[in-house]
Amino acid sequence: MTDKINILFVIGTRPEAIKMAPVIRACRQQQRFEVKVCLTGQHKEMLAQVVDFFDIPFDFSLSLMKPNQSLFDVTADGLKMLEGVLKDYTPDWILVQGDTTTAFIGALAAFYKKIKVGHIEAGLRSGQLYSPFPEEANRKMISAICHTHFAPTLKAQQNLENEGITEQVYLVGNTVIDALLWAVDRVKDDEKIKLDFQYLNLEQKIILITGHRRESFGKPFEDICDAIATLAGRYPDVQFVYPVHLNPNIREVVFARLKGYSNIFLVEPLDYPHLVWLLHRSYIVITDSGGIQEEAPSLGKPVLVLREVTERTEGIDAGSAILVGTSKEKIIGETELLLNDTAVYNRMAGIANPYGDGNSAQKITALLLNYK
Structure with missing residues (x-):
């Protein structure tokens, strides 16, 4: 035996x-x-x-x-x-x-x-x-x-x-790709999860935002929020969904700078099924999360990475992600390019996932x- x-x-x-x-x-x-x-x-x-x-x-x-x-x-x-x-x-x-x-x-x-x-x-x-x-x-x-x-x-x-x-x-x-593909099949048509997003107009574009890195605390994080606020003002028909991390260093800045915009939805952290559902429905992802950098390309979602450097360079090299750091100007510029230029968007969204x-x-x- x-x-x-x-x-x-x-x-x-x-x-x-x-x-x-x-x-x-x-x-x-x-x-x-x-x-x-x-x-x-x-x-x-x-x-x-x-x-x-x-x-x-x-x-x-x-x-x-x-x-x-x-x-x-x-x-x-x-x-x-x-x-x-x-x-x-x-x-x-x-x-x-x-x-x-x-x-x-x-x-x-x-x-x-x-x-x-x-x-x-x-x-x-x-x-x-x-x-x-x-x-x-x-x-x-x-x-x-x-x-x-x-x-x-x-x-x-x-x-x-x-x-x-x-x-x-x-x-x-x-293995994140194994998990994602299994989860998407399970949740994409889940009507109960869809009901929790009744505040969204699914006919309009959705930009998913996540941000929580310690190295961005302080002014860098303020610049990120200011970029989102500017984009929300310029694109009233685009919906910005931000599940806000529980860390007070993040929540205080986010709610101070982004609360009150009709097309910015500051929500509590999403559980994984809800996050996968939203990722599946999103048009663009703006994130500093390592996992989402890996997941989003499998679903054809262009990623703007809110970090000065990333250890996940494969997505950058392949073209499925762009490193925008915490620069207000770069975040705004790259987001606008994806929103305004269909050819650029389709090229980025069509790149095969290099992660698995x-x-x-x-x-x-x-x-x-x-x-x-």
Whole structure:
């Protein structure tokens, strides 16, 4: 009889859960795997929504979230709590995803216990240690102690090679595409979800906006909001939907500068099904979210990236995304070009997604199953 392979998935935020869900599902379909899930609760409320949507039963919940937590709190408290989990359960593998503090402490806890670490979405690099912060440092530190690297793109694989990491590196695509395609099929015709967007005129163009990066706090974020306000004034028939992040550094600026416009809808953060529905219906996406940069091209949505640098350069290189940073003039200019020039819009919307084909989870599962 073949020995069981015990796998612990460590998840802390909504994007992690979305990108882990297809892998968890694929692993659970293999009898040889014993799968357990640990939720750190780094983003508790937003994480719970996705766990329910994807039906991810969990075995450990650390309830790490607390008011005004700092990176020191998340790192120290989470690492100590994971030590307690690993006293009760010793897996063969710990799988972490991306570049969050949860991913870093999950990898570090595994390293301390000499457990193999599998890093999903390995090799992303912006080349600037403090942008994004703390994600760039997190992913570099994870790579340094990781056993197996599941790279989403050839560029990510090359980034690892440039750092001398050449063994146990596998090009698998990005699992976010697996999750998105599954979710779109499930929600695109959901009448209950549609009812929650009754404030929108679906005959008019919709621009989806998301923004939450720490490096944009202060004047850069004020400039982003001023650009949106200017666009809303110039294009009264275009609807701007902004699910506003819970961070007070964001909410105070957004509501102070964007409240009161008839075609700007400042809404509470959307759960994943509602976000996918809205993304499917949108005309343009303006975002600093890494996940949405990857998802939107699969649905033919041009992306304007609200960051000075991005580790997801494949979309920029392919032409499905444009880096606009926090420059008011550039945000306005590129948005107007897409709104006014159909040929430019169609060219950008028609580019194939460079991030994956929807089969990444199966590739990762096969590699784990056949690991020697």
